[in-house]
Amino acid sequence: MQKKYSWYSLLKAGLGNQEWDQAIPLSKPKSKYDVIIIGGGGHGLATAYYLAKECGITNVAVLEKGYIGGGNTGRNTTIIRSNYLRDEASSLYEHSMRLWEGLSEDLNFNVMFSQRGVYNLGHTLQDMRDIERRVNANVLNGVDAVVVDHKEIKEQIPIINTSKNARYPIMGASFQARAGVARHDGVAWGFARAASNLGVDIIQNCEVIDFEIDGGRIKGVKTTQGDIMADRVGCVSAGHSSVVAKMAGLRLPVESHPLQAFVSEAMKPILHTVVMSNAVHGYVSQSDKGDLVIGAGIDGYNSYAQRGSAKIVEHCAAAILELFPIFSRVRMNRQWGGIVDVCPDACPIISPTKVEGLYFNCGWGTGGFKATPGSGNVFAHTIAQDKQHELAVPFHIDRFTSGALIDEHGAAGVAH
Amino acid sequence: MFLIDCPYCKESRDQNEFSPAGEAFIARPQNPEELSDDEWADYVFYRTNHKGDHWEQWVHTNGCRKYFLVKRSTISHEILEVAAFGEVTSENKS
Numbered sequence: 001m002q003k004k005y006s007w008y009s010l011l012k013a014g015l016g017n018q019e020w021d022q023a024i025p026l027s028k029p030k031s032k033y034d035v036i037i038i039g040g041g042g043h044g045l046a047t048a049y050y051l052a053k054e055c056g057i058t059n060v061a062v063l064e065k066g067y068i069g070g071g072n073t074g075r076n077t078t079i080i081r082s083n084y085l086r087d088e089a090s091s092l093y094e095h096s097m098r099l100w101e102g103l104s105e106d107l108n109f110n111v112m113f114s115q116r117g118v119y120n121l122g123h124t125l126q127d128m129r130d131i132e133r134r135v136n137a138n139v140l141n142g143v144d145a146v147v148v149d150h151k152e153i154k155e156q157i158p159i160i161n162t163s164k165n166a167r168y169p170i171m172g173a174s175f176q177a178r179a180g181v182a183r184h185d186g187v188a189w190g191f192a193r194a195a196s197n198l199g200v201d202i203i204q205n206c207e208v209i210d211f212e213i214d215g216g217r218i219k220g221v222k223t224t225q226g227d228i229m230a231d232r233v234g235c236v237s238a239g240h241s242s243v244v245a246k247m248a249g250l251r252l253p254v255e256s257h258p259l260q261a262f263v264s265e266a267m268k269p270i271l272h273t274v275v276m277s278n279a280v281h282g283y284v285s286q287s288d289k290g291d292l293v294i295g296a297g298i299d300g301y302n303s304y305a306q307r308g309s310a311k312i313v314e315h316c317a318a319a320i321l322e323l324f325p326i327f328s329r330v331r332m333n334r335q336w337g338g339i340v341d342v343c344p345d346a347c348p349i350i351s352p353t354k355v356e357g358l359y360f361n362c363g364w365g366t367g368g369f370k371a372t373p374g375s376g377n378v379f380a381h382t383i384a385q386d387k388q389h390e391l392a393v394p395f396h397i398d399r400f401t402s403g404a405l406i407d408e409h410g411a412a413g414v415a416h
Numbered sequence: 417m418f419l420i421d422c423p424y425c426k427e428s429r430d431q432n433e434f435s436p437a438g439e440a441f442i443a444r445p446q447n448p449e450e451l452s453d454d455e456w457a458d459y460v461f462y463r464t465n466h467k468g469d470h471w472e473q474w475v476h477t478n479g480c481r482k483y484f485l486v487k488r489s490t491i492s493h494e495i496l497e498v499a500a501f502g503e504v505t506s507e508n509k510s
Contacts, residue, residue, distance in 0.1 A: 242464075242467070302436075303490050305492065344461050
């Protein structure tokens with residue numbers, strides 16, 4: 001297997017028209033690891049990568065019940081931003097943003113991170129007050145953010161409807177220039193490849209069916225590919241976190257909901273940035289392939305079905321057409337759902353548990369993709385040192401007992 | 417999308433008329449003064465989030481506006497049972 005991609009390797013393989021090497025080796029599980037990560041999505045693979053790269057723990061397995069990046073990593077709308085209101089949240093997402101900014105070079109894999117900016121629209125005076133408050137908080141926290149009015153928005157995005165006669169007229173927006181999008185599959189593949197180059201085993205089609213716990217301490221896991229021992233186990237299983245937690249006899253303060261998205265057929269470039277609106281509830285960008293990527297909201301009921309209600313699609317399409325009447329005849333190509341585990345305060349849990357050696361990284365809800373590198377990074381340090389990374393401290397599961405919640409619902413909990 | 421039989425209206429209506437109202441059978445503690453922080457956290461925030469047949473509450477928002485109980489599969493969305501409060505309890509639920 002080719003260890004490193006370069007212009008030379010591209011030229012050589014391209015000119016020779018030879019078979020391209022497999023990017024990631026297929027591994028079978030060994031009987032024992034230092035650390036097992038349950039869940040081969042972006043966050044799990046990133047955790048394994050940073051364990052190997054920054055914590056010196058390379059005897060690591062990532063167990064994925066399907067194929068890597070087949071869950072929410074491959075189902076989101078790829079938006080990356082760090083303009084969160086609360087200090088705790090914005091520090092974590094900004095940490096992630098800084099990792100995104102060097103990620104392709106770091107992984108030696110093009111994740112197509114494109115800092116094309118994100119507009120979060122405001123439609124009412126209260127929206128605009130909230131936006132100003134959030135932008136000011138962002139600036140104090142070293143996160144780039146500005147408030148723009150509807151004229152500037154129209155200048156930047158000529159196809160947007162800023163008419164005063166709109167049902168929810170656009171009054172202004174916050175704009176984060178460093179925000180953007182990345183190729184979600186590429187992120188999973190890049191982390192998997194870089195981690196396996198450092199010695200991590202990426203094991204697909206390997207579902208964890210039970211835990212081995214002795215005297216309150218984790219000993220290993222039972223899987224569909226046999227028993228595997230480990231001193232430490234990190235669970236990064238998103239929508240199925242409650243299911244995994246139950247195997248260890250734990251309960252979590254999360255509920256799983258379907259979150260939907262859809263893409264149009266590919267078109268010529270028409271939208272160069274990302275536009276989000278909490279008030280009408282839709283968000284849209286155009287991928288490098290040319291399709292419009294549109295994100296909707298969650299269904300209110302619990303589900304593990306990876307599909308949602310038609311009314312959510314209708315509501316979202318109405319919101320997008322309110323913003324962009326020009327899209328009214330665009331044909332949609334695909335629609336899908338993912339299962340997101342939502343915390344009461346719309347913030348994640350990055351935490352040890354009552355079982356010694358068992359850690360959970362979950363509750364990212366509707367906005368986990370943007371945090372992929374940062375989440376993996378702080379979770380890796382949390383597992384390696386058996387002590388929460390300083391940025392992860394506010395995200396301890398005990399906050400639901402102490403009451404120290406991180407209230408991001410008003411600021412960021414709706415559209416991600 | 418699915419249809420729900422409202423136990424009060426006695427009609428099968430579109431899911432859009434209803435709103436989900438969370439997990440069923442979460443009883444408000446009888447002895448709030450004596451509860452520990454852990455017990456409060458469990459009551460307020462922790463949920464079963466069951467994968468499979470799940471008892472939950474719905475409200476007929478655009479109909480009779482009454483709350484009732486639904487047993488629904490969180491895997492297939494199939495509705496298995498609908499009941500008014502009191503008809504099914506945490507003791508006698510299927």
